[in-house]
Amino acid sequence: MKQESSYFPVFIDLSDKKIVVVGGGTIACRRIKTLLPFVECLTVAAPVILPELQELALSKRICWVQERYRREQILDADLVLACTDDEQINDEIYSVCRCLGIMVNVCSDRRKCDFYFPGIVKKEDVVVGITANGKDHKRAKEVREKIEDLLEEEQKKWK
Ligand SMILES: C[C@@]1(CC(=O)O)c2cc3[nH]c(cc4nc(cc5[nH]c(cc(n2)[C@H]1CCC(=O)O)[C@@](C)(CC(=O)O)[C@@H]5CCC(=O)O)C(CC(=O)O)=C4CCC(=O)O)c(CCC(=O)O)c3CC(=O)O
Numbered sequence: 001m002k003q004e005s006s007y008f009p010v011f012i013d014l015s016d017k018k019i020v021v022v023g024g025g026t027i028a029c030r031r032i033k034t035l036l037p038f039v040e041c042l043t044v045a046a047p048v049i050l051p052e053l054q055e056l057a058l059s060k061r062i063c064w065v066q067e068r069y070r071r072e073q074i075l076d077a078d079l080v081l082a083c084t085d086d087e088q089i090n091d092e093i094y095s096v097c098r099c100l101g102i103m104v105n106v107c108s109d110r111r112k113c114d115f116y117f118p119g120i121v122k123k124e125d126v127v128v129g130i131t132a133n134g135k136d137h138k139r140a141k142e143v144r145e146k147i148e149d150l151l152e153e154e155q156k157k158w159k
């Protein structure tokens, strides 16, 4: 982040974008589950992934590249999430993406995020994305939970 201004929310068509998530642990899994309703296809590159992700790979909801990070995995990506627990690897992914103009989010370092991963509430066609501008993920979560309840009530009036 270069200045103190807030990040602007955009709603992007991800259906034909190539998204690569490097790493298949807790953070990757949470973010993949958030992304799935919005994407056709998503690639996960990691030697080991959580059982929940293995199931998604078996049902072909995600494509699992079962190997450690290599730059070839991300060269043609539109969007990359660096979610490994190896900070050096996450940094390397960040550098490659910046070099190639690929939008990147590094989960271990808020300074290395072209975009923050938002909390999301989706009820039918209404989608709300929440950020605390990279400063407070706990507050983002609290607000997401409140909006979730609010929209659930609203939704009852939509029928
Ligand atoms: C800045 C940001 C950058 C980015 O995009 O990666 C970032 C960074 C970091 N988060 C960390 C930790 C955790 N983050 C969560 C959860 C969420 N984190 C999310 C977003 C963001 N996290 C980005 C913007 C934040 C903003 O808007 O201000 C959400 C909104 C979206 C999502 O990740 O799905 C989601 C809640 C949404 C929801 O529930 O809907 C939990 C789990 C929990 O809270 O239950 C933990 C473990 C806490 C624990 O277990 O103690 C750490 C490690 C250091 C630390 O622990 O502080 C860093 C690194 C750092 O801060 O440098």
Ligand SMILES: NC(=O)C1=CN([C@@H]2O[C@H](COP(=O)(O)OP(=O)(O)OC[C@H]3O[C@@H](n4cnc5c(N)ncnc54)[C@H](O)[C@@H]3O)[C@@H](O)[C@H]2O)C=CC1
Binding pocket: 022, 023, 024, 025, 026, 027, 028, 045, 046, 047, 048, 049, 050, 067, 068, 069, 083, 084, 085, 086, 089, 106, 107, 108, 137
């Ligand atoms: N932004 C956020 O919300 C949060 C970020 N963090 C940060 O995120 C990192 C990851 O956290 P978790 O998902 O909980 O870790 P985890 O240990 O559950 O998962 C790490 C994953 O990275 C993979 N991995 C390791 N080296 C790799 C390589 N060279 N190539 C490909 N994949 C590789 C592993 O196979 C595993 O799937 C933490 O180290 C921490 O810095 C932690 C909590 C929340």
